[in-house]
Amino acid sequence: MSRIAYLTTPIYYVTAQPHLGHAYTTVVADVLARYHRLDGDDTYLLTGTDEHGEKVFTAAAEAGVEPQVFVDGVAESYVRAWQALRISNDDFIRTTETRHVNVVTAVLQQVYDQGDIYFDEYEGLYCVGCERFLTDREIVDGKCPDHNLVPEKRKEGNYFFRMDQHREWLADHIRSTPGFIRPERFANEVLSILSEPTGDLSISRPRT
Ligand SMILES: [Zn+2]
Incomplete structure (x- = not known):
């Protein structure tokens, strides 16, 4: 029987470049996703970057660039790292993307209304x-x-x-x-x- 397997890595914090720890976590998730696909499950693997927070702001200031420019650069490094490792993610979400902001806003609005x-x-x-x-x-x-x-x-x-x-x-x-x-x-x-x-x-x- 086909099951649904939704997998996500943590969304990585973009204060610095990806390192071995991120690669380890992402490869483990990728292995699991490939296992579920082989088993015929309806599988979805998500990864991405968390681009909000004071530490990101501070890291950008230390690098001497605008926060958006800084996070664009680091997020791109993550995308390229997972391509190099042939990670089979179905999507890469960035918390600064409009599609992400829209969903979070809708969820919080519903909780607020309740x-x-x-x-x-x-x-x-x-x-x-x-x-x-x-x-x-x-x-x-x-x-x-x-x-x-x-x-x-x-x-x-x-x-x-x-x-x-x-x-x-x-x-x-x-x-x-x-x-x-x-x-x-x-x-x-x-x-x-x-x-x-x-x-x-x-x-x-x-x-x-
Ligand atoms: Zn502390």
Whole structure:
């Protein structure tokens, strides 16, 4: 029986040129896609680049070029790398493409219309490396332990997703649907995070 196999690599962050780690991940996905095609499955393999974020902005500034010029150059390197490795991806998506922006906008609008997104001012300690506000628990000796950076005090107006309202049914769904998250240890990790209040999630960045 023909099944549907939808596979995606991570969309790679374009702060730098592709390296062996990206190639490894993409080749693994390609092997899996080829296996599914041989098995007669309706298969789709996606890869691409994530071209938004403060780190991209900073990398472009360091390279001395406009962000769009910078990401165009790095994205092109990824396309050429996968051609050289004969990766059989069906599509290559860039988050700066209009077709991507349109879908994300439509999804967020629907979630907003359902009342799950609201606007609020938020003040906290922000790690530039993590690109997010840290909780008190995450800060060790006044620093982000992952980046060894002192977080900055920032106040931002942001859109928030009402995550806490969805914790219970999501945890129930994960528990009652074996294989929903694989491998199982990651399902357990997510369940552990969902077992206590997560706070609402900041899902935007201010336009500066
Ligand atoms: Zn950090």
